[in-house]
Amino acid sequence: MEWWDGVKQGIPIACGYFFVSFTFGILGASLGFRWWETVLISMTNLTSAGQVAGVRTIAAGGSIAELALSQLVINLRYSLMGISLSQNTDDDFTGAKRAVLGFGITDEIYAVAVNRPKPVSTRFFLGLMTLPYFGWSLGTLAGALFGGVLPTSVTEVMTLAIYGMFIAIVLPKAKAETGVLVVAGLASAVSCALYFAPVFSRIPVGFAIIICAVLAAVAGAVLFPVPEIGGGGDA
Amino acid sequence: MHNFFVYAVVMMAVAYIVRAVPFTAFRRKVKSRFVRSFLYYVPYAVLTAMTVPAAWFATSSIAVCSCGLCVAAFLAYRGCGLVTVSLGACGGAFAMLFLSSLI
Numbered sequence: 412m413e414w415w416d417g418v419k420q421g422i423p424i425a426c427g428y429f430f431v432s433f434t435f436g437i438l439g440a441s442l443g444f445r446w447w448e449t450v451l452i453s454m455t456n457l458t459s460a461g462q463v464a465g466v467r468t469i470a471a472g473g474s475i476a477e478l479a480l481s482q483l484v485i486n487l488r489y490s491l492m493g494i495s496l497s498q499n500t501d502d503d504f505t506g507a508k509r510a511v512l513g514f515g516i517t518d519e520i521y522a523v524a525v526n527r528p529k530p531v532s533t534r535f536f537l538g539l540m541t542l543p544y545f546g547w548s549l550g551t552l553a554g555a556l557f558g559g560v561l562p563t564s565v566t567e568v569m570t571l572a573i574y575g576m577f578i579a580i581v582l583p584k585a586k587a588e589t590g591v592l593v594v595a596g597l598a599s600a601v602s603c604a605l606y607f608a609p610v611f612s613r614i615p616v617g618f619a620i621i622i623c624a625v626l627a628a629v630a631g632a633v634l635f636p637v638p639e640i641g642g643g644g645d646a
Numbered sequence: 647m648h649n650f651f652v653y654a655v656v657m658m659a660v661a662y663i664v665r666a667v668p669f670t671a672f673r674r675k676v677k678s679r680f681v682r683s684f685l686y687y688v689p690y691a692v693l694t695a696m697t698v699p700a701a702w703f704a705t706s707s708i709a710v711c712s713c714g715l716c717v718a719a720f721l722a723y724r725g726c727g728l729v730t731v732s733l734g735a736c737g738g739a740f741a742m743l744f745l746s747s748l749i
Contacts, residue, residue, distance in 0.1 A: 426729045448650055455658035460696060462657075469653045478653060482660040488692040489661075493669030495685035498676055505673065513666030519728065522689055564747075567705045568714065568739035574701035575718040575728075575735030577693040582722035584690060594687045598694040606699050623695035624688055631691070632683035639679060 417538025424519045424539075425546030431573045432547045435462055436554020437566050442470040446555035453551035457517055457544065459573055460620075461485045484618050491624070492521040501530035508533050515540030522580050590635030598627035705739060709746065714739030 432453055439449030444466060456462050461482055468478045493516055497509075504512075512533065520540055524531050558566060585592040605611045605619040614622070676682050702711045717738030721731045 575732035
């Protein structure tokens with residue numbers, strides 16, 4: 412069954428999310444947010460990097476315009492993922508269903524959905540996003556309420572959980588496909604250049620990510636194009 | 647307090663619009679091989695750019711991060727799942743933090 416299949420594939424994502432959003436809950440509490448404020452943000456956003464940047468901006472007393480712009484840039488990758496995913500959905504997955512379920516596009520949910528060998532159905536996608544959504548919300552709640560109980564050494568190393576998740580998605584693909592390996596290598600190089608070169612130090616993090624992504628993905632598309640439609644590949 | 651809700655609504659609206667609008671608007675299959683290839687590589691480029699080099703500065707010590715990330719990379723290379731790799735990253739970092747506290 413499609414829905415159940417989605418739920419099962421969402422379990423590891425949900426566990427990872429619980430863990431990662433726990434650290435977000437701790438961050439929110441440390442910045443002075445009330446527990447329900449942090450949870451509300453998680454329940455209405457479902458973005459990792461965007462939320463972290465968002466609460467930092469709010470805590471620093473940033474303007475609405477700054478908040479909106481930084482959220483737009485950091486979350487813009489979801490637009491690309493949405494377009495990408497729109498290429499791999501079945502005929503029933505249209506209109507209002509997309510408008511509602513589009514909320515569930517995250518890095519990890521997208522990665523699982525787009526790698527599905529058959530077209531993604533509404534039921535599969537709904538199943539896939541269900542547990543991660545609860546994992547993300549409940550993890551935030553737990554972190555906001557109980558994060559302060561943990562020693563700082565534990566909460567400090569837990570911030571690496573989200574990066575572990577990213578590595579788990581990219582590295583096996585890079586191992587299997589030269590194209591992904593080259594794209595990841597290029598993205599790393601450009602990202603480091605933007606991060607360390609003083610000339611670029613004024614570029615906000617969100618913009619830097621977009622610049623890296625576009626340059627590396629264009630290079631990948633030129634050097635290692637995916638197979639033609641009907642050519643046996645499922646890109 | 648009024649302000650928090652304004653902030654929260656702005657965050658929610660932006661997060662929703664950037665996802666749902668392109669996903670809903672794109673109905674036709676993209677024919678261009680270049681565009682399809684580009685879209686295929688985007689998530690890997692984004693996730694890599696978010697990790698390198700930021701992950702090395704996620705804790706107070708580059709050595710602690712490096713240890714965690716090496717463990718994560720090793721586990722991912724061996725084909726372990728999301729949760730195992732995430733726990734490995736934290737475990738490796740914790741081990742390094744513990745060792746460095748002994749010195």
